[in-house]
Amino acid sequence: MSENMTVKNNSVLSTLGNVFTKVKSFREGTLILIILAVCVIMSFLSPYFMTWGNWRAIFLSFSTEGIVVVGMTVMLIIGGIDLSVGAVMCLAMCVAGRLFLMGMNPWLASIIALAVSAGVGAIMGYFVTKIGLVHFITTLAFLGIARGSCYVLTQGSPLSLFTLPASFKFIGQGSVGPFPFIIIIFLIIVIFSDFMVRKSSIMRKVFYTGSNEKAALFSGIRVNKIKLGVSVLCSSLAGLAGIIYMSRFGAATPGFGVGLEMTTISAAVIGGASLNGGEGTVLGSILGVALLSIITSSLILLDVSVYWQDLVKGLILLFAVSVDHFQHAKKMKA
Amino acid sequence: MSSEVVLAVQGIVKDFPGTRALDGVDLDLHKGEILALVGENGAGKSTLMNIIDGVLQPNEGKIRINGEEVVLHTPLDAQRYGIGFVHQEIALCQHVSVAENIFMAELNTSKKSLVNYNDLYKRAAEILAPLGAVDPKKRVNELSISNQQIVEIAKALSLDCKILILDEPTAALTESETDALFKIMQDLKAKGISIIYISHRMAEIFSQCDRVSILRDGVYCGSLNIAETDSKEVVSKMVGREITNLYPPKFQGDCTKEEELLRVQGFTDGFRFNDISFTLHQGEILGFSGLIGAGRSEVMKAICGLHPKIGGSVAFAGEQISISHYEDAIQRGIVYLTEDRKVEGVFLDLSIRKNISALKIDQVSTNGLVDRHKENGLSDEYAAKLNIKCASTTHDVSSLSGGNQQKVLLAKLLSIRPKVIILDEPTRGIDVGAKSEIHKLIRNLANEGIGIIMISSELPELIGLSDRVLVMHEGDSCGIICGDDINEKKIIHMASGLEKVGV
Numbered sequence: 001m002s003e004n005m006t007v008k009n010n011s012v013l014s015t016l017g018n019v020f021t022k023v024k025s026f027r028e029g030t031l032i033l034i035i036l037a038v039c040v041i042m043s044f045l046s047p048y049f050m051t052w053g054n055w056r057a058i059f060l061s062f063s064t065e066g067i068v069v070v071g072m073t074v075m076l077i078i079g080g081i082d083l084s085v086g087a088v089m090c091l092a093m094c095v096a097g098r099l100f101l102m103g104m105n106p107w108l109a110s111i112i113a114l115a116v117s118a119g120v121g122a123i124m125g126y127f128v129t130k131i132g133l134v135h136f137i138t139t140l141a142f143l144g145i146a147r148g149s150c151y152v153l154t155q156g157s158p159l160s161l162f163t164l165p166a167s168f169k170f171i172g173q174g175s176v177g178p179f180p181f182i183i184i185i186f187l188i189i190v191i192f193s194d195f196m197v198r199k200s201s202i203m204r205k206v207f208y209t210g211s212n213e214k215a216a217l218f219s220g221i222r223v224n225k226i227k228l229g230v231s232v233l234c235s236s237l238a239g240l241a242g243i244i245y246m247s248r249f250g251a252a253t254p255g256f257g258v259g260l261e262m263t264t265i266s267a268a269v270i271g272g273a274s275l276n277g278g279e280g281t282v283l284g285s286i287l288g289v290a291l292l293s294i295i296t297s298s299l300i301l302l303d304v305s306v307y308w309q310d311l312v313k314g315l316i317l318l319f320a321v322s323v324d325h326f327q328h329a330k331k332m333k334a
Numbered sequence: 335m336s337s338e339v340v341l342a343v344q345g346i347v348k349d350f351p352g353t354r355a356l357d358g359v360d361l362d363l364h365k366g367e368i369l370a371l372v373g374e375n376g377a378g379k380s381t382l383m384n385i386i387d388g389v390l391q392p393n394e395g396k397i398r399i400n401g402e403e404v405v406l407h408t409p410l411d412a413q414r415y416g417i418g419f420v421h422q423e424i425a426l427c428q429h430v431s432v433a434e435n436i437f438m439a440e441l442n443t444s445k446k447s448l449v450n451y452n453d454l455y456k457r458a459a460e461i462l463a464p465l466g467a468v469d470p471k472k473r474v475n476e477l478s479i480s481n482q483q484i485v486e487i488a489k490a491l492s493l494d495c496k497i498l499i500l501d502e503p504t505a506a507l508t509e510s511e512t513d514a515l516f517k518i519m520q521d522l523k524a525k526g527i528s529i530i531y532i533s534h535r536m537a538e539i540f541s542q543c544d545r546v547s548i549l550r551d552g553v554y555c556g557s558l559n560i561a562e563t564d565s566k567e568v569v570s571k572m573v574g575r576e577i578t579n580l581y582p583p584k585f586q587g588d589c590t591k592e593e594e595l596l597r598v599q600g601f602t603d604g605f606r607f608n609d610i611s612f613t614l615h616q617g618e619i620l621g622f623s624g625l626i627g628a629g630r631s632e633v634m635k636a637i638c639g640l641h642p643k644i645g646g647s648v649a650f651a652g653e654q655i656s657i658s659h660y661e662d663a664i665q666r667g668i669v670y671l672t673e674d675r676k677v678e679g680v681f682l683d684l685s686i687r688k689n690i691s692a693l694k695i696d697q698v699s700t701n702g703l704v705d706r707h708k709e710n711g712l713s714d715e716y717a718a719k720l721n722i723k724c725a726s727t728t729h730d731v732s733s734l735s736g737g738n739q740q741k742v743l744l745a746k747l748l749s750i751r752p753k754v755i756i757l758d759e760p761t762r763g764i765d766v767g768a769k770s771e772i773h774k775l776i777r778n779l780a781n782e783g784i785g786i787i788m789i790s791s792e793l794p795e796l797i798g799l800s801d802r803v804l805v806m807h808e809g810d811s812c813g814i815i816c817g818d819d820i821n822e823k824k825i826i827h828m829a830s831g832l833e834k835v836g837v
Contacts, residue, residue, distance in 0.1 A: 199703045199704055200702055200703055200704070201695045201696060201699040201702055201703065201704050202702065204688075204695050204704055205695065207684070207688075208681060208684075208688075208692055211681040211682075211683055211684050212677075212680070212681045212682065214677055214678045215677075215678055215679055215680060215681055215692075216681075216692075217640070217660070217678075218640065218660070218670070218672050218678045218679065219660075219692040219693050219746070220659070220660040220661040220663070220664040220693060220694070221661070221692075222659060222661060278681075278683055278684070279683075
């Protein structure tokens with residue numbers, strides 16, 4: 001009888017074990033487990049952690065960044081990197097803000113600002129594909145150019161946009177039922193792009209290019225066109241985030257978004273994107289940015305000084321990259 | 335040749351996940367001999383050499399050096415026992431000098447904080463002197479491939495090695511460079527150094543080596559004295575069956591009377607090739623011959639929109655077409671197999687499936703989304719057709735041997751049902767068994783009415799397969815030969831620029 005029980009117990013345990021290894025076997029699974037673990041620990045340490053208010057704040061904090069992370073993920077998959085996202089995001093904000101203050105309709109101003117950020121992406125893409133510069137240095141130069149333009153446009157001081165119409169403020173401040181509208185935009189973009197990254201044939205071409213650019217060229221893929229497109233996509237999403245922030249804060253600040261490249265690249269790499277290209281998923285990257293946000297929020301709830309945040313984020317990035325490196329090394333050996 | 339055994343491996347077993355790469359392999363190496371190691375791709379040659387070099391650890395078995403049992407944990411251990419390994423791919427630091435490369439290990443362990451460069455150059459010159467004229471001060475990336483190989487060998491010799499492993503050293507060398515290498519090997523042999531020589535080229539093995547050891551599917555199939563055997567016996571031991579009728583029968587009758595598929599006229603890029611014209615007909619295999627660097631690959635790439643051109647026209651099935659990007663060529667059914675499999679061919683870290691479907695992803699997509707069922711069906715169909723040896727097409731291409739990677743590339747070309755196939759060195763670095771399989775496949779495709787252009791630097795293959803041969807010399811066409819004119823003497827004459835036919 002008792003023997004039977006142990007057998008049964010064992011089989012239950014082993015099924016659980018199997019499920020566990022299966023969940024662990026893909027990157028997103030591991031991340032979900034880590035996030036759950038952090039949540040469980042935090043719920044004991046702080047009574048406020050598991051409140052709707054806290055979660056709403058966490059979601060709000062990473063949903064706008066999450067839109068930029070989507071673009072960065074695609075950029076990493078193709079084997080590139082974009083250091084200019086924070087500056088381009090800010091540029092869109094400042095362009096729209098300046099145009100609005102000059103009397104333009106805020107919607108039209110936003111569309112022009114989006115076009116400007118897409119244009120910056122196209123110019124960067126041109127330098128990468130036609131001139132043949134590497135992404136790193138091109139986007140570093142445009143980080144400077146875009147940030148500089150922000151200071152020129154604003155003359156260095158924040159533009160106050162409290163006169164924005166309510167309909168426009170709704171993007172960043174409104175709610176549908178209990179859900180902030182930002183989160184809804186974010187979810188739509190994430191779900192759509194995750195699906196596209198997994199299934200679409202155009203994204204498959206991005207994966208081919210990131211995996212081996214020359215082989216992609218020798219498979220008839222218009223590599224330059226694809227690279228240009230990804231560059232435009234990444235900058236446009238950064239621009240969109242800038243517009244959303246403008247609506248949310250009712251201001252355009254020329255120093256906004258500094259260090260965004262670090263957060264977004266970290267999130268994507270934590271989520272399994274490879275800096276060598278050819279790997280990455282939107283879901284993974286979003287879980288990565290969620291983890292970073294949850295940890296930031298936890299540090300605040302635990303009364304840890306804000307000054308520690310970047311340090312902790314850096315350590316997490318170092319850890320994630322090391323894990324990634326070891327997994328690759330293991331794969332190479334096998 | 336003395337009978338003193340310098341290296342003996344016994345009962346080596348090596349397991350990789352899912353496969354047993356080596357199953358009880360023995361190998362003896364005598365002092366001052368050149369031992370050829372042969373086997374098809376995937377037979378375990380590289381695995382065995384990596385074990386001898388300390389890169390991999392065996393699951394079972396012993397290694398004895400000069401009769402003493404040793405355990406080699408790292409390549410450094412192997413170096414200490416006097417084992418030098420010249421890899422197939424050159425692994426030098428491209429941006430530093432020859433001398434610094436040769437003494438890399440020494441500089442690495444040196445406790446001095448400054449390098450005496452004059453002394454370094456002098457000693458490098460001493461080691462290089464018997465090998466060939468290489469300036470120790472030059473940067474490695476300024477050297478030709480063969481001279482880089484000489485640097486690799488010098489590097490191994492600088493460590494005072496007694497056992498030298500050469501993994502397909504002639505794959506990237508020209509004929510005269512190969513001869514120079516052989517002379518070096520014989521000199522080293524005379525000095526009492528033992529060499530393990532891995533090669534697919536029977537002629538080289540029979541002219542240079544003393545004995546040959548054979549591996550097949552990870553199993554040791556014995557060693558033969560070169561003097562007492564012939565290439566037929568070696569090949570049949572390697573493959574495990576007799577290889578008969580190496581080349582399938584050629585096109586019966588006059589292939590130029592068949593329907594014209596491709597008419598290339600006056601192709602010029604102003605640099606690598608000049609005024610190249612030819613036609614290709616249904617069911618024909620048109621060989622392209624010439625020395626390395628004669629511009630053959632560039633012409634083919636230009637036809638496919640993969641290389642710029644400044645003049646010339648292409649007619650496809652009688653209709654003038656313009657191809658500005660390779661995608662245009664693929665849409666017409668003109669496909670190109672690259673000569674550089676690793677760099678321009680496969681996506682190593684993607685699955686076999688994704689590799690096969692890459693040429694025309696739209697073919698397996700609906701409404702812009704990749705249809706998994708279609709993709710899997712197509713890939714599995716062609717993987718089976720080409721007899722790709724893999725447990726599943728979901729595995730990464732990097733898990734396949736060279737021959738099977740080549741088959742993946744061929745499957746990729748065939749999956750779009752092409753009308754013209756351009757093959758650039760289709761059997762480079764491929765073992766005998768897979769080679770004859772690919773030869774048969776090429777002829778079968780021609781028999782189905784596909785026009786085939788084949789660039790090959792291997793004359794027997796070119797002569798055995800081609801219905802007509804166009805020979806190039808320094809970017810110019812030396813004319814097209816057919817029938818009995820397709821022979822080694824004539825082709826070499828034309829390729830050296832000594833003779834032109836009908837131009």
